[in-house]
Amino acid sequence: MRYSGLKVITEGLFGNKGWTPAWRDPAPKAEYDVVIIGGGGHGLSTAYYLAKNHGITNVAVLEKGYLGGGNVGRNTTIVRANYFLPGNSEFYSHSLKLWEGLEADLNYNVMHSQRGLINLFHSDGQRDAFARRGNAMINQGDDAILLDREGVREHLPYLDFEQTRFPIYGGLLHPRGGSARHDAVAWGYARGADKRGVDLIQNCEVTGIDIENGVVRGVQTTRGAIRAKKVGIVVAGRSSQVAAMAGMRLPIESHVLQAFVTEGLKPVINHVVSFGMGHFYISQSDKGGLVFGGDLDFYASYAARGNLPMVEHVMEAGMTLMPMIGRAKVLRSWGGIMDMSPDGSPVIDKTHVDGLFLDCGWNYGGFKAVPASGWCMAHLMATGEPHEVARKFRLDRFATGHLLDEEGTGSQHNLH
Amino acid sequence: MRLTCPLCGERDRREFYYYGAEDFLHRPGEGAPLSDWDNYLHLRDNPAGVTKDLWYHEAGCAQWLLVTRNTVTHEITGVELVAERAK
């Protein structure tokens, strides 16, 4: 069924009886050409582009819970292409271009809103660093505008510019940056993949990976064995466990990242604002809630909840930056499990097992990567060659020393 | 989350700096192959369950601690001084 404004109106007139489920609920077949483990954003987009770009439709996505129940439904939805390092820069640029055509492509409203992202800076040295980053973004063909303090004031009059600890010197505006509705991205890709013949199989946990003579043969699951010619591991925070089923030890440590949302308010924050010095960022959802967060809790964790010190820290940073939010009531907070890599950049690569592929290491920036990650993972699985914008996301770069340390903080999992 | 430092007693998580997995205690020797360095610096078991990792009592006795804890429940079951262990 194609969605359209006309369809909404006609369905409204006839009691909304004509809507059909957005995807099927098939039982797993005995064999597929490709099995994708993990029904998050990246797994679903991989399946979608396998079908759409490469005509590979005998595909199953195996999800241990429900589609979109992982990080893709827990993140704070910032979509941006403001990376600096060659390797990251072209990848996120490609992703943003896919975002810009995503709703038309999927025939699904993912509420992608390019409301502009402003990264604040607080010293001369930081201004120089942001000017350089802005130039790198422009060289990549994306957009960046360096704002001075008065320029920031025009956009964000409500900030506390005089705060003594981190007075605001200016900001880097990325006009095409913004946000999107996270669940809708998962649902849109799910529907698109299903329509092209992909089986989306929920409540199906992969418990083993079958390998014979160095070649992948399929997977063991809670719904039985499934044979496959190719298997992709796309499980974000659970990457280490699933890769261990194939005898791999990954450069990944899982950490918890918290986020918060307030009661719904009238429009008050029109951009995405990030305050790096305070480790705080915020935007306002279309429902009106202020969505904000900060840093990792900083210790390895699989508990989808964090501890109080980071809650306090995030609230303090928010109050320092924009005291007006002190009046809003926090409705909910939650945590997600992040697959942190030592250099803060991801992996999209083959493994030592023939036919087994890996997509992981998204840290806390993998939502914006959903389109390009799926695009590149599908390309790799279909052709056996890395896509040109993802060729630096190699698994062996840690061993060879070719780190992609975007933040320049060193090779420690919790520092990115 | 609270850690019981063998020297200082039970203290709030805020007093400690988390460094990483126990692997950091096993620095490769001179002339070790590159793969040992990769293991030491980057590769992790990353268990969902009981793990051992290194914490620094930054706002206390300034000792490195080897903590046994559960990454799923955040329960802490052991805290040892790294200095004692090395002896």
Ligand SMILES: Cc1cc2nc3c(=O)[nH]c(=O)nc-3n(C[C@H](O)[C@H](O)[C@H](O)COP(=O)(O)OP(=O)(O)OC[C@H]3O[C@@H](n4cnc5c(N)ncnc54)[C@H](O)[C@@H]3O)c2cc1C
């Ligand atoms: C609080 C928070 C804020 C964030 N903010 C941003 C942001 O603003 N911008 C941004 O770009 N990114 C952000 N991220 C990061 C982003 O959400 C993740 O990097 C991204 O969603 C991870 O990829 P995914 O969607 O495929 O993961 P997930 O949705 O977690 O998908 C992985 C799936 O694999 C399944 N799975 C695991 N093990 C198995 C198994 N054995 N068998 C079958 N299935 C299995 C899981 O159930 C899960 O559904 C944030 C994350 C969090 C937690």
Ligand SMILES: [Zn+2]
């Ligand atoms: Zn102590």
